[in-house]
Amino acid sequence: MIRFEGVTKRYGDADSGSADGGSRAGGGGDQGAVAVDNLTLEAPTGQITVLVGPSGCGKTTTLRMVNRMITPTSGTISVNGRDTASMDVAELRRGMGYVIQHAGLFPHRTVVDNVMTVPRLLGVDKRQARARAMELIERVGLDPAMARRYPAQLSGGQQQRVGVARALAADPPVMLMDEPFSAVDPVVREQLQNEFLRLQSELGKTILFVTHDIDEAVKLGDQVAVLRVGGVLAQLAPPATLLADPVDDFVAGFVGRDRGYRALSFAAAPELSLTDEPTVRLGATAEQVRAVGSPWVLAVGDAGEPVGWVRAAAVDHEVTRDLLHRGGTVASTSGSLRALLDAALSSPSGRGVVAGDDGRLVGTITAAEVVPAIEARRTATTAGEVPEGASTR
Amino acid sequence: MSWALDHLSEILTRAGQHAWLAGLPLVLGLVVALPLGWLASRTSWLRASLLTTTGLLYTIPSLALFILLPSILGTKILDPVNVIVAMTIYTVALLTRTVADGLSSVDPSTRQAAIAMGYGGFARFRAVDLPLAVPVIAAGLRVAAVSNVSIVSVASLIGISQLGYFLTDGYARSFPTEVWVGIIACLLLALVFDLVIQVISRALTPWTRAVAA
Ligand SMILES: Nc1ncnc2c1ncn2[C@@H]1O[C@H](COP(=O)(O)OP(=O)(O)OP(=O)(O)O)[C@@H](O)[C@H]1O
Numbered sequence: 332m333i334r335f336e337g338v339t340k341r342y343g344d345a346d347s348g349s350a351d352g353g354s355r356a357g358g359g360g361d362q363g364a365v366a367v368d369n370l371t372l373e374a375p376t377g378q379i380t381v382l383v384g385p386s387g388c389g390k391t392t393t394l395r396m397v398n399r400m401i402t403p404t405s406g407t408i409s410v411n412g413r414d415t416a417s418m419d420v421a422e423l424r425r426g427m428g429y430v431i432q433h434a435g436l437f438p439h440r441t442v443v444d445n446v447m448t449v450p451r452l453l454g455v456d457k458r459q460a461r462a463r464a465m466e467l468i469e470r471v472g473l474d475p476a477m478a479r480r481y482p483a484q485l486s487g488g489q490q491q492r493v494g495v496a497r498a499l500a501a502d503p504p505v506m507l508m509d510e511p512f513s514a515v516d517p518v519v520r521e522q523l524q525n526e527f528l529r530l531q532s533e534l535g536k537t538i539l540f541v542t543h544d545i546d547e548a549v550k551l552g553d554q555v556a557v558l559r560v561g562g563v564l565a566q567l568a569p570p571a572t573l574l575a576d577p578v579d580d581f582v583a584g585f586v587g588r589d590r591g592y593r594a595l596s597f598a599a600a601p602e603l604s605l606t607d608e609p610t611v612r613l614g615a616t617a618e619q620v621r622a623v624g625s626p627w628v629l630a631v632g633d634a635g636e637p638v639g640w641v642r643a644a645a646v647d648h649e650v651t652r653d654l655l656h657r658g659g660t661v662a663s664t665s666g667s668l669r670a671l672l673d674a675a676l677s678s679p680s681g682r683g684v685v686a687g688d689d690g691r692l693v694g695t696i697t698a699a700e701v702v703p704a705i706e707a708r709r710t711a712t713t714a715g716e717v718p719e720g721a722s723t724r
Numbered sequence: 725m726s727w728a729l730d731h732l733s734e735i736l737t738r739a740g741q742h743a744w745l746a747g748l749p750l751v752l753g754l755v756v757a758l759p760l761g762w763l764a765s766r767t768s769w770l771r772a773s774l775l776t777t778t779g780l781l782y783t784i785p786s787l788a789l790f791i792l793l794p795s796i797l798g799t800k801i802l803d804p805v806n807v808i809v810a811m812t813i814y815t816v817a818l819l820t821r822t823v824a825d826g827l828s829s830v831d832p833s834t835r836q837a838a839i840a841m842g843y844g845g846f847a848r849f850r851a852v853d854l855p856l857a858v859p860v861i862a863a864g865l866r867v868a869a870v871s872n873v874s875i876v877s878v879a880s881l882i883g884i885s886q887l888g889y890f891l892t893d894g895y896a897r898s899f900p901t902e903v904w905v906g907i908i909a910c911l912l913l914a915l916v917f918d919l920v921i922q923v924i925s926r927a928l929t930p931w932t933r934a935v936a937a
């Protein structure tokens with residue numbers, strides 16, 4: 332657990348405490364600008380706490396005070412009950428993984444040597460550190476053949492994975508992450524986020540994660556701390572609460588549009604009665620398709636998995652993959668209400684496709700059938716039974 | 725040409741002396757410039773004073789230095805140590821800024837990652853900043869090497885044996901061939917230095933060629 336107690340950081344003090352080698356220190360003319368203001372916050376063990384807020388609201392400052400790259404002006408920060416100010420700084424830092432925007436890999440060391448850095452600093456012998464590094468490289472989704480490459484030979488997303496592997500190498504209980512995924516394109520970002528969540532579900536680190544992207548915050552956080560400019564904590568809440576019940580206009584504005592719809596991500600899909608959907612197999616003939624008697628027919632693969640809708644009128648000979656409509660999303664029975672509603676809204680037939688955890692088709696549902704479930708949930712929620720832990724991501 | 729062949733052993737001896745007088749100070753100068761440059765790169769108020777002082781050293785005329793040093797060091801005027809010390813001073817003058825610039829050229833996110841891993845002061849210098857500064861420092865060394873080879877030849881005016889002797893002697897005897905031999909030998913020596921520095925720098929920086937590979 333990381334605990335901030337009344338932590339304030341004012342830049343421009345005599346002792347600015349910046350560990351940047353003095354590059355920024357002393358340059359600021361605005362005497363005594365408060366970057367973090369009397370912050371009290373707990374990041375629980377084994378959970379992801381996300382710090383989010385507009386640019387300049389003190390997120391990075393907050394994060395760097397934890398490993399003492401920046402010294403707080405006042406207040407205390409403790410990690411698992413130990414005041415960080417009383418700890419040896421190298422020991423403190425090596426007990427925390429740190430991941431930043433551009434990964435900050437050492438350009439002169441190969442991928443595997445980068446990952447080995449902290450274990451080697453801690454005195455782990457070379458062979459053992461290397462074995463551990465190779466294991467981590469695979470674990471973060473990289474081809475082991477990349478281990479011998481230099482960082483310059485990797486894409487941004489790959490470098491970011493190495494950054495994560497390097498931070499994990501000494502198996503630190505705490506991870507500090509400063510916008511680790513913000514410098515990659517949206518597709519890679521989503522991949523990295525999903526893999527990060529998968530890793531965290533296996534590792535259960537205590538994570539302080541900084542982002543300025545509220546969607547990322549809501550997706551990744553077990554709890555989200557919204558900061559406003561001036562370094563004041565505006566709201567600390569689980570993502571579902573943040574979306575459903577922002578404390579003030581600032582948080583509401585920051586959380587943004589479509590809150591109601593996005594909040595459905597955190598509502599588990601209830602057991603709804605699904606409609607049986609007649610299907611055809613890939614490769615079915617035009618006659619078989621028309622025999623279904625519906626303008627849009629759902630095609631399934633060999634394992635019974637839904638592959639897409641096909642317009643009956645468009646089939647000349649047989650159902651091939653390139654005839655399939657690509658717009659429809661598939662919801663999972665164990666997914667969220669949002670996914671369910673989206674499946675219905677995106678389906679060309681108006682019938683949202685629902686698959687089981689094994690990927691096989693279970694049935695379909697229309698938006699008109701999902702809405703009552705949403706209504707029922709709202710009634711339950713306002714009655715005070717917030718479905719906590721119903722987080723489905 | 726035949727003159728050069730006839731005097732080959734003399735040329736080689738003097739070239740060896742020249743290489744020693746120009747080369748040893750390169751190494752000594754680097755050894756001094758590394759800590760100075762490191763200090764300059766760490767502390768902003770030291771940076772200005774250190775770089776100005778070392779920069780000024782380079783403006784002292786070499787002849788003046790060769791003549792003044794014996795009285796400061798208590799050495800004889802013909803002692804090659806004077807030349808070695810003088811050339812070391814010039815090398816330091818040239819390299820301190822280069823080292824400081826090289827060390828501060830490390831990408832900020834790389835530096836931050838290093839700090840966050842608990843690399844402090846000297847450990848970070850040795851493990852991160854210095855290896856990454858090698859290309860910049862090597863470039864500075866190449867300039868210093870050429871500069872040293874050319875300044876050392878001035879020492880023949882105070883009678884210290886090296887390739888510069890062919891210039892003064894050839895001039896005194898109005899024998900241009902000898903002057904040319906001296907010039908060409910100096911050029912070749914500078915080229916050899918340049919090559920050696922490049923080879924060492926390449927060996928130390930395999931990562932800089934990684935992208936092309
Ligand atoms: N070394 C410094 N000296 C003086 N002021 C600083 C220093 N570092 C940050 N600040 C100021 O403190 C405030 C908070 O900065 P910080 O970097 O923590 O913001 P942030 O929330 O991480 O912003 P961003 O989203 O842009 O990264 C800003 O107003 C910034 O200008």
Ligand SMILES: [Mg+2]
Binds near residue numbers: 390391
């Ligand atoms: Mg920041």
